[in-house]
Amino acid sequence: MQEQPDGLIAELQAKNPKAFERIYERYSESTFGVIYSVIGDKHVAEEVLQDVFLKIWDNAESYNSSKGRFFTWVLNIARNAAIDKTRSKAYKNKKKNLTAEYFVDIIEEKTNLSSKVDAIGIKKYIEVLKPYCKKIIDLLYFKGFTQSEASEELDMPLGTIKTRNRNCINKLREILTA
Amino acid sequence: MELNQYISSGILELYVYGALPEEESIKVTQELKQHPEIVKEVEEIEGALTQLSTAAAPYNPEALLYTLQQKITEKQKSGVVEHPAKRKRTNLVLYIGWAASIALLIGLVSVISDRNELRDSLETAQAKNATLEQQITDARQSAEKNKQLLEVFRDKEIITVPLGGQDVAPEAYAEVHWDEKTNQVYVDAKDLPTPPEGKEYQVWSLTLDPLTPTSIGLLSNFSEDENKIFILENPNSSQGFGITLEPKGGSETPTMEQLYTLGTVQSS
Known part of the structure; x- marks a missing residue:
């Protein structure tokens, strides 16, 4: 359950530094996870995370709640920044040393999960996750593919993507609330 | 359903x-x-x-918060308290936006330095505007002096309001450079799509609470205008600006479904 903190967002848009702090506390770790899954390098991911939160600060007023969730707005900024980074020269040179780039591998390899996370639940989820779920979630959530781009990439009809993804996420929710 | x-x-x-x-x-x-x-x-x-x-996060990035807060404090300081709209300007990424603003300064400096010209006939003013437009266009192409000129520009009482794209045209963008002293508004509309046949953009000055739009003019002959910089009169105490697409000749009130760009004058 994650209620959208509308008051806090309004304060952020009014450039209240306190609100920024709270927004950071609330969204930074999951955003960091998304960025790291795309980038695969902790230091570069930190740089991108900083850029992303500066953008959130600078452009907060451009968030429009009629277009979607604040969570999604932040997610879009993060994915775009991370993907831009992977296209940069500096990153390409560094790429040889990368270890992980995929949320499933990252979570599997991690030994101590954040206190914010139901560690047992998440680990269990990754274990039972169907291969197509891994791909769908990676593309749609972590990589920011649109439904039709994912449909093309995975060679699945649009409707199939939609229903399968729902099943994949339902499984996650079941395990987390169990 | x-x-x-x-x-x-x-x-x-x-x-x-x-x-x-x-x-x-x-x-x-x-x-x-x-x-x-x-x-x-x-x-x-x-x-x-x-x-x-x-x-999937390698660790909780809470340690970065301090660095970020410092950066934000710096940004707020450099925003110059007595003129908050400038803070917005420091964030502009588009070089073209800068360049246009800067050239505007060149024009304004020359306008201010020669007060007589201000009292000149409409014809002269139009010629002046044409020169100014030319300067803005030129400045879009010259990168070198930007930074230096920018410093000068900052000292002038000109408010730049970025107008972001709205639902009908998310990619659209425009900037309003508003000289409160002379009531002139320079609309840089380079990133607005060409209006369809029989339609024109109309610029609105907005006051908030309650939202009241006041027309300040049309961007006429849009497709023929080479530099897409339009000069309008704005005697209002605007809190924001919007641009809508209207039937040729303009409308009494804005057609909100055709709101292309919108931005508010920063205040804090």
Whole structure:
């Protein structure tokens, strides 16, 4: 359950530094996870995370709640920044040393999960996750593919993507609330 | 549509991902406003995804907060308190935006330095504007002096208001450079799409609470205008500016469905 903190967002848009702090506390770790899954390098991911939160600060007023969730707005900024980074020269040179780039591998390899996370639940989820779920979630959530781009990439009809993804996420929710 | 069917269709997951086309997202948001059950579902999806990506974070990045706060404080300081709109300007990425602003300064400096010209006939003023437009155009092409000129520009009482693209044209963008002393508004409309036959853009000065639009003019002969910089009179105490697409000749009140760009004058 994650209620959208509308008051806090309004304060952020009014450039209240306190609100920024709270927004950071609330969204930074999951955003960091998304960025790291795309980038695969902790230091570069930190740089991108900083850029992303500066953008959130600078452009907060451009968030429009009629277009979607604040969570999604932040997610879009993060994915775009991370993907831009992977296209940069500096990153390409560094790429040889990368270890992980995929949320499933990252979570599997991690030994101590954040206190914010139901560690047992998440680990269990990754274990039972169907291969197509891994791909769908990676593309749609972590990589920011649109439904039709994912449909093309995975060679699945649009409707199939939609229903399968729902099943994949339902499984996650079941395990987390169990 | 049946509520359960809607929820189980999987559209809400795509909504939270940001994987839907914009118009579909807007529709989902409207559904959300009407059905608390959908809000609850979306919150649960969001919560589950947050857990998942939090698990993929190498560690909690809380240590970065301090650095970020310092950067933000610096930004706020450099924003110059007595003129908050300038803070916005420091964030502008587009070089072209800068360049146009700078050239405007060149024009204004020359205008201010020669007060007589201000009292000149309309014809002279128009010629002047043409020169100014030329200067803005030129400045778009010259990068070198930007920084230096920018410093000078900062000292002038000119408010730059970026107008972001709205629902009908998310890619559209315009900038208003407003000289409060002379009541002149320079609209840089280079990034607005060419209006269709029989239509014209109309610029509105807005006051908020209650929202009151006042027309300040049309961007006439848009497609023939080479530099897309338009000069209008604005005697209003504007709190924002908007640009709508209207039938040729303009309208009494703005057609909100055709609101292309919108921006507010920063105040704090």
